[in-house]
Amino acid sequence: MEMDVPLYRRYTEANASGILGVSPATLKRIRTKGAIAYIRVSDRHVSFFGFQLLEYLLENIECPATANENTKSETTGSPSAATARCRTWFDTKTRQTCRASLGTTDFEEAKQALTDWFVANHVPKSKEPDDHPLATIIARYWQHHGQHIISAERTRISLDYWLDFYGEHTLAEITDVSLQEDFHTWLAEKGMRATTVRRALSAGRAAINFAWKRGEIANAPYIIPVTDKERKAAPPKGRPLEVEEVAKIFDTTKIQACTCSSF
Structure with a gap:
């Protein structure tokens, strides 16, 4: 060629x-x-x-x-x-x-x-993950699909995290679980909650699956999800309600219901 x-x-x-x-x-x-x-x-x-x-x-x-x-x-x-x-x-x-x-x-x-x-x-041939750069997968996904979806801006930010962390790594290299765990930790150290980390992981996973469905790679490596430990490590969004506070909510609801029914 x-x-x-x-x-x-x-x-x-x-x-x-x-x-x-x-x-x-x-x-x-x-x-x-x-x-x-x-x-x-x-x-x-x-x-x-x-x-x-x-x-x-x-x-x-x-x-x-x-x-x-x-x-x-x-x-x-x-x-x-x-x-x-x-x-x-x-x-x-x-x-x-x-x-x-x-x-x-x-x-x-x-x-x-x-x-x-x-x-x-140029006809892309199916490649084994070990010889396919992750950056190539992400670039193809972004150009052919990612930039056209409703959540394009959020997807772009998530994919940038993948590029920043993995750099020149190939797909075979990211099958290393310890490396993926380091990626999780790296994202968490940026102050991300578990839900945001999950969203970032989903964007990269979508790019890899997109390449697999198009026949550009022979198989897609497994991307580990956010673990229960990571979810529990995230600080709660607020404190638990006291019994008296829950009772006030119910009482207020009953009063509003009665007011509405009187009309």
């Missing part, structure tokens, strides 16, 4: 600079200017999805169009020798960024052409 930069693989800033053909310092300046999208892993570390790198290249690299690619001019709509948007990929053997025209100078048309090419040339 011609494309050597999977859309949902995460790259460090050093690796990303190699794909873009710039120095790490130059990439940092580009990122600081807001010219490229990235993921904030921690206060001092960032990473990039493959599609973010390719989108940057698509927006900034142009190449001469050739007649046999039927490139359309933005002004006349006829074949032209004007510059066109390009599909780019990094050749690991030659260590060079390669380009191929997308046949249009219009950015939106170029994005659609790139999408069509990718769909036609």
Whole structure:
């Protein structure tokens, strides 16, 4: 396959600079200017999805169009020798960024052409959990489903917790129960109640099951739920009522019922 930069693989800033053909310092300046999208892993570390790198290249690299690619001019709509948007990929053997025209100078048309090419040339194959990055699973889930549901904002926050804690871990690595328990503890130390921890776990579990249902992974690892011990450790929302207080509630209810029935 011609494309050597999977859309949902995460790259460090050093690796990303190699794909873009710039120095790490130059990439940092580009990122600081807001010219490229990235993921904030921690206060001092960032990473990039493959599609973010390719989108940057698509927006900034142009190449001469050739007649046999039927490139359309933005002004006349006829074949032209004007510059066109390009599909780019990094050749690991030659260590060079390669380009191929997308046949249009219009950015939106170029994005659609790139999408069509990718769909036609890349078919996700079922993978065992051990060789599938968790970040890829989460990114696919968010793009194809998570961002479109009613609770999208809450889901995004929950998925960010997964990315912040697990980082570059694969699905096989998160089957480690002790690591999952550390995740529970990490969430609790942020001041989350058991219900909030459960919601965060559900978001990640949904992303993994989504990949399994689509055939992207052969099986889904078990995600341990919030335990009874964790639920009991959460501080109560209020104190228990005294008998006299319960009696007042019943008396008030009876008075209100009688008042309503008199009408």
